Amino acid sequence: MDIKLNLQNISKAVNGKLLLNHVSFAVPEGRIVAIIGPSGAGKSTLLSLINRLQDPTGGAIYLDGTNIQTLDVFALRRRVGMVFQQPALFPGTVASNIAFGPHLSGHELTRPVAEFLREVGLAEEFAKRDASRLSGGEQQRVALARALANNPEVLLLDEPTSALDLGAAHQVEDLITQVCKHHGLTAMWVSHDLEQAQRVSDRTVLMVSGRKIEEGNTASFFAQPKTEIAQAFLAGEIGVSKLQGE
Amino acid sequence: MTDLSLIFSVSFIFIAMVISYWQNLKLEKDLAIGAVRAFVQLTAVGYVLKFIFDLAKWQYVIPMVVVMILVAGRNAARRGEGLPGAFVLVTLSIALAEFVTMTMLVSLNIIPFTPRYVIPLSGMIIGNAMVASGLALNRLRSEISSRRAEILSALALGATSRQATEPALKAAVKAGMIPTIDAMKTVGLVQLPGMMTGQIIAGANPIEAVKYQILVQFMLSASVGITSMLVCLLAYRQFFTRAHQLRSF
Structure with a gap:
């Protein structure tokens, strides 16, 4: 299996505070890697380094073996799509949201809007709807379609279902996993929901206080965590504050 | 306008001050500072302008x-x-x-x-x-x-x-x-x-x-x-x- 993303010794400090501390791991091509950990672990910060919404203060990230610092930042961001917790759709129609990415670089959509809508489980009529008038679940579907319109190779998912109600959350979760499998996308999925991480991912990385504690195949990680911290975290025995004090 | 009538115009500031005191707005000090500054700044500018205009250069x-x-x-x-x-x-x-x-x-x-x-x-x-x-x-x-x-x-x-x-x-x-x-x-x-x-x-x-x-x-x-x-x-x-x-x- 080829390595799609390789994170080597990543550190990130903001105003003297260390948010990420020498994090290294690799993401195999076409796999979904769940990033779990208590809040303040640096999961979202880590994700934002992959498409250079922020830069690390130390270490390097490689995409297909190339240091992302040497790539054109816009080209990188088109190759690495992102779905946030909040869909943050732009004012206008659903269709204009989906076409946003390709239009930026002066391109037309590679496929008709209806096809993108179908892919995210929305009817063709949604194209002309006002984006601000959709339900939370529908908005997140449009946000996913908007990211897919750039034909990304990697998808960064920052708690994409945690702002949704339970029903919509499950549907969007299923949808994202289907889309990833269908396109063979490599994905990094930040989640605070351990059951979700088990359902969606091939591999899991546990982070606490900016450090990688443990990583492994999702099934074996959840069945037999090796480190004491991972065992305590999965058992819910140790509170977040105590973990952060480690 | 005579200088005397300009002096009388200070009474307008007093009206604003009375309102401030009455309604407990605590703007009296700001009003006083503002009034003095307006007087000093405008007078100074008046003389500077007169000087510059007279030179007309x-x-x-x-x-x-x-x-x-x-x-x-x-x-x-x-x-x-x-x-x-x-x-x-x-x-x-x-x-x-x-x-x-x-x-x-x-x-x-x-x-x-x-x-x-x-x-x-x-x-x-x-x-x-x-x-x-x-x-x-x-x-x-x-x-x-x-x-x-x-x-x-x-x-x-x-x-x-x-x-x-x-x-x-x-x-x-x-x-x-x-x-x-x-x-x-x-x-x-x-x-x-x-x-x-x-x-x-x-x-x-x-x-x-x-x-x-x-x-x-x-x-x-x-x-x-x-x-x-x-x-x-x-x-x-x-x-x-x-x-x-x-x-x-």
């Missing part, structure tokens, strides 16, 4: 205008507190608005390049540009902070920082220009502008005063447009890194 115009621009820039830059380079970019924007507008006024022979015309009109251009740039800068900050999620989404889709801030920029430029446009719509109906009122009281023909007022109103829309746009185009860059990353303030 254009060389004296430039330092005066430069001082006005610097003071206006410092004042408006406060609206962009914490934004690196706020003073420089605001001052530059106001200076360019003054330069463009004044160059047009003089080169189209609308006014002669003499202190009597250039200084008062510059004061109006710079004063309005100051208010407009302060409003625009303030709005730009609040738009960028309230649209943070939207801006990050746009950047993540491959937008440049300029493309990602387009809606925020539009809102901010508008915020700078709208008071002047609104004033243009209601001028004469709701209020008679200070300059026109002053001219009429000082004995000018109302028709002549109105001509100048129309000129001023049109001139201000240009200068306010230039400043608002320039201040926003210069300021938005400060919110991003070179790699088109949104800074956190």
Whole structure:
């Protein structure tokens, strides 16, 4: 299996505070890697380094073996799509949201809007709807379609279902996993929901206080965590504050 | 107007002070400071203007205008507190608005390049540009902070920082220009502008005063447009890194 993303010794400090501390791991091509950990672990910060919404203060990230610092930042961001917790759709129609990415670089959509809508489980009529008038679940579907319109190779998912109600959350979760499998996308999925991480991912990385504690195949990680911290975290025995004090 | 009647006008300040004391607004001190400053500043400017007008030499115009621009820039830059380079970019924007507008006024022979015309009109251009740039800068900050999620989404889709801030920029430029446009719509109906009122009281023909007022109103829309746009185009860059990353303030 080829390595799609390789994170080597990543550190990130903001105003003297260390948010990420020498994090290294690799993401195999076409796999979904769940990033779990208590809040303040640096999961979202880590994700934002992959498409250079922020830069690390130390270490390097490689995409297909190339240091992302040497790539054109816009080209990188088109190759690495992102779905946030909040869909943050732009004012206008659903269709204009989906076409946003390709239009930026002066391109037309590679496929008709209806096809993108179908892919995210929305009817063709949604194209002309006002984006601000959709339900939370529908908005997140449009946000996913908007990211897919750039034909990304990697998808960064920052708690994409945690702002949704339970029903919509499950549907969007299923949808994202289907889309990833269908396109063979490599994905990094930040989640605070351990059951979700088990359902969606091939591999899991546990982070606490900016450090990688443990990583492994999702099934074996959840069945037999090796480190004491991972065992305590999965058992819910140790509170977040105590973990952060480690 | 006699000096004695000017002294009587202090009673107006007393009315405001009584209201403040009565309603417990605690504005008495500010009112006193404001009144003294207005008296001192205006009197000083009066003598400076009289001196410059009596000399009637254009060389004296430039330092005066430069001082006005610097003071206006410092004042408006406060609206962009914490934004690196706020003073420089605001001052530059106001200076360019003054330069463009004044160059047009003089080169189209609308006014002669003499202190009597250039200084008062510059004061109006710079004063309005100051208010407009302060409003625009303030709005730009609040738009960028309230649209943070939207801006990050746009950047993540491959937008440049300029493309990602387009809606925020539009809102901010508008915020700078709208008071002047609104004033243009209601001028004469709701209020008679200070300059026109002053001219009429000082004995000018109302028709002549109105001509100048129309000129001023049109001139201000240009200068306010230039400043608002320039201040926003210069300021938005400060919110991003070179790699088109949104800074956190």
